[in-house]
Amino acid sequence: MKKINVRSPFFLDVDAEESIANPTQPTQTVQVDCGDTYNTGIDVGNTIYEFSTQETGTVQINVTGNNVPVKFAVEWDGVEQINTGYIGLDSYDGELLSSGVQQAEINTSNPSTKNTTLTFNKTTSTPELVKVIATAPLINDDYSLVFNCPSPPVVVIDQTTQINIWFDNSGSMNSTLSPLQSMVAGNLKSCLVQFYNNDGAEYDKYVQIKQFAYERTFLVAAEPPLVQGATKCINIIFQDEANGVYHPNYFNDQIRTGSYDVDIVHLRNIFANNPTGYITPIIFQVQSTTEPGFKQLLQAVEDGEGRYSLGYGLEDYADRVKFYYDVESAVSYSSNPTYYRDKIIQGINDLGFSLTCP
Amino acid sequence: MATVSAELKLWVYTGNFGSRAATPNYTITKRKIPTESKIIFEVGELIKDYIEIYFDGDYQAVRQTAWVEWEITKTLSDASTETITGSGIALNGYGYFEDGINPQLSNGLLQSNTIMYVKSGDNPYIPIFTGGNGVFEVKYYTGTTLISTQTFGNSVTLLTIDTTSITADTTVYDASMTEIRNQSNQNTISNTVASGSPDRVVITDVNGGETTVNIYYIEECKQTPYRVSFLNKFGVVQPMYFFKRRDEYVDVTNESYYINTINRTATTLNYSLNSPSKNIFNVEAGKRIKLNTGFVDQQFNEVIQQLLMTDQAWIEEGGVAYPIIPITKSLQYKTELNDKLINFTVEFEYAYSEINLIR
Numbered sequence: 150m151k152k153i154n155v156r157s158p159f160f161l162d163v164d165a166e167e168s169i170a171n172p173t174q175p176t177q178t179v180q181v182d183c184g185d186t187y188n189t190g191i192d193v194g195n196t197i198y199e200f201s202t203q204e205t206g207t208v209q210i211n212v213t214g215n216n217v218p219v220k221f222a223v224e225w226d227g228v229e230q231i232n233t234g235y236i237g238l239d240s241y242d243g244e245l246l247s248s249g250v251q252q253a254e255i256n257t258s259n260p261s262t263k264n265t266t267l268t269f270n271k272t273t274s275t276p277e278l279v280k281v282i283a284t285a286p287l288i289n290d291d292y293s294l295v296f297n298c299p300s301p302p303v304v305v306i307d308q309t310t311q312i313n314i315w316f317d318n319s320g321s322m323n324s325t326l327s328p329l330q331s332m333v334a335g336n337l338k339s340c341l342v343q344f345y346n347n348d349g350a351e352y353d354k355y356v357q358i359k360q361f362a363y364e365r366t367f368l369v370a371a372e373p374p375l376v377q378g379a380t381k382c383i384n385i386i387f388q389d390e391a392n393g394v395y396h397p398n399y400f401n402d403q404i405r406t407g408s409y410d411v412d413i414v415h416l417r418n419i420f421a422n423n424p425t426g427y428i429t430p431i432i433f434q435v436q437s438t439t440e441p442g443f444k445q446l447l448q449a450v451e452d453g454e455g456r457y458s459l460g461y462g463l464e465d466y467a468d469r470v471k472f473y474y475d476v477e478s479a480v481s482y483s484s485n486p487t488y489y490r491d492k493i494i495q496g497i498n499d500l501g502f503s504l505t506c507p
Numbered sequence: 508m509a510t511v512s513a514e515l516k517l518w519v520y521t522g523n524f525g526s527r528a529a530t531p532n533y534t535i536t537k538r539k540i541p542t543e544s545k546i547i548f549e550v551g552e553l554i555k556d557y558i559e560i561y562f563d564g565d566y567q568a569v570r571q572t573a574w575v576e577w578e579i580t581k582t583l584s585d586a587s588t589e590t591i592t593g594s595g596i597a598l599n600g601y602g603y604f605e606d607g608i609n610p611q612l613s614n615g616l617l618q619s620n621t622i623m624y625v626k627s628g629d630n631p632y633i634p635i636f637t638g639g640n641g642v643f644e645v646k647y648y649t650g651t652t653l654i655s656t657q658t659f660g661n662s663v664t665l666l667t668i669d670t671t672s673i674t675a676d677t678t679v680y681d682a683s684m685t686e687i688r689n690q691s692n693q694n695t696i697s698n699t700v701a702s703g704s705p706d707r708v709v710i711t712d713v714n715g716g717e718t719t720v721n722i723y724y725i726e727e728c729k730q731t732p733y734r735v736s737f738l739n740k741f742g743v744v745q746p747m748y749f750f751k752r753r754d755e756y757v758d759v760t761n762e763s764y765y766i767n768t769i770n771r772t773a774t775t776l777n778y779s780l781n782s783p784s785k786n787i788f789n790v791e792a793g794k795r796i797k798l799n800t801g802f803v804d805q806q807f808n809e810v811i812q813q814l815l816m817t818d819q820a821w822i823e824e825g826g827v828a829y830p831i832i833p834i835t836k837s838l839q840y841k842t843e844l845n846d847k848l849i850n851f852t853v854e855f856e857y858a859y860s861e862i863n864l865i866r
Contacts, residue, residue: 150595151594152595152597152598153551153595154600154601154741155551155554155598156818157602157610159550160550161549162545162547163510163545163548190637190641
């Protein structure tokens with residue numbers, strides 16, 4: 150809608166104005182995101198709504214609105230997937246025809262048909278761009294669009310899944326190593342070996358405890374599948390502190406270290422450039438009375454607090470990484486053999502898997 | 508094909524969009540001057556004649572816009588004709604030189620300040636534009652707590668923020684949205700009621716851009732605050748408060764003449780000591796006031812500038828909005844760096860004679 154501020158001159162340029170015979174108005178492009186609701190009020194002309202999704206599956210756009218007819222078309226991969234024709238109240242048919250719309254394109258009715266759902270199957274992850282083209286040759290009253298993308302796939306464990314259980318062996322939680330080793334060789338194996346064709350050797354090949362002393366949580370979280378034949382990797386990390394590497398003695402969410410920046414950007418790049426499930430970190434913060442800063446760091450990363458947001462946190466990847474806090478250290482395998490195993494299984498299940506261990 | 512002449516039909520009207528009269532308000536024909544490349548029509552002043560500004564202190568009844576439709580029939584060099592149409596909403600606003608030709612100004616907040624000082628207990632009014640590409644959502648916060656959200660249809664509207672009512676607001680929202688979404692220029696300038704006493708209002712446009720307006724409720728214990736409403740740069744009535752000292756003046760003018768009061772009879776020759784020999788006539792009186800804002804943010808330089816450049820303003824006294832005219836002609840911009848605490852003093856005269864001369 151033009152605004153005419155009459156205390157200043159307002160010029161009508163005869164040659165710049167649109168012809169009445171041509172209902173096409175300047176097209177505006179609007180960027181939206183999956184899950185967004187876009188409300189349009191009085192408007193006329195063409196609007197292209199663009200959003201991107203890596204996921205495959207059903208893309209759904211919910212259309213609600215009043216009476217004035219609008220045509221909605223959905224385009225993906227260069228092909229028009231849906232075209233509603235002009236939907237709305239049939240009393241506007243005459244105006245549509247006058248503005249050059251063909252009768253065959255008019256799908257109006259009484260009551261208005263401008264309440265519908267546009268659905269198509271996005272069969273491949275690329276191209277990611279989906280366009281919804283709204284054509285409104287008449288002055289529109291209003292409509293709303295809700296852009297629903299396919300849900301990301303749940304984490305799947307199969308015989309090409311490498312599972313790394315990372316143990317911080319910098320010294321402060323050494324007593325936890327032994328119970329973890331016992332678990333991996335014991336009841337975790339009994340639970341997960343089914344996914345490796347019940348082949349114990351295959352399980353041992355893909356599921357391993359790895360030790361690291363450099364305390365760079367998000368570097369090991371980004372470890373890719375390295376075992377021959379593995380196509381995806383779950384990195385389960387047990388760690389109680391990262392003092393000096395990721396934060397000073399006391400955590401401050403306005404301060405980031407250089408190592409942290411490098412590691413988090415690397416991990417985010419892997420997330421951005423690979424499908425869900427390629428890398429799945431599950432981070433367990435092991436209790437520590439002397440190092441409260443590590444827990445605060447992880448919470449800041451998870452929630453996007455302070456300077457741990459806007460590309461330097463993981464709040465926008467909540468479906469691809471999980472954090473667990475205050476895990477007890479040195480829980481004896483002999484006295485409580487399921488403690489660490491259940492934590493790991495819970496983490497996997499929270500990512501969408503449904504796994505029950507005996 | 509070159510255009511050789513064009514006839515403009517221009518409608519300016521209020522009410523529902525499309526309810527224009529059969530006869531246009533203006534019909535203008537122009538021929539292209541051989542030395543010029545195109546035909547243009549300048550219609551700002553023509554439209555201005557038909558915009559009625561009405562404000563009585565009630566922001567729900569303010570009238571400040573009009574619909575504009577035009578139809579231009581071009582005659583081309585081969586004698587064929589082509590008709591083009593267009594429409595818009597007219598406001599009594601203006602652009603600065605820097606804003607360029609055909610200024611569209613803001614499509615969201617229709618005031619230049621994002622900080623508002625409001626008398627404690629009063630409702631703040633925030634003018635926003637909800638036409639195409641305008642505002643569709645307003646969120647109200649108290650501190651960090653979101654207390655309500657409103658979604659708008661179209662056109663220009665004024666928000667009323669109710670500082671007391673909390674519970675019955677949902678119904679009001681629904682009614683307001685219905686009202687706004689019809690296409691009447693008058694009805695779309697309406698008041699909607701928000702909840703609580705929000706101190707922060709986040710206005711979101713259809714592109715996701717956000718503008719935050721911070722509201723400070725001022726409890727003035729010594730002076731009497733006055734609300735001045737004026738047509739701002741965007742052509743909408745904007746309120747601002749003057750919290751501090753008020754000085755009042757009355758200016759009287761008259762004309763005079765002398766008469767001869769002598770009494771002359773056969774026996775006496777005198778004049779009365781009680782009769783004036785100098786008489787006055789055409790007595791006129793006008794009142795002036797000088798108001799102070801109190802300490803405000805330096806972004807009020809722009810607000811005061813717009814107040815001085817307004818062509819309509821009102822002051823509310825005793826529940827009545829009286830028309831006033833800013834007579835301060837100069838403004839020295841103030842900065843927090845140079846002036847520390849910023850107060851503006853503005854002088855107004857009442858836009859009527861103190862003696863009722865209306866016949």
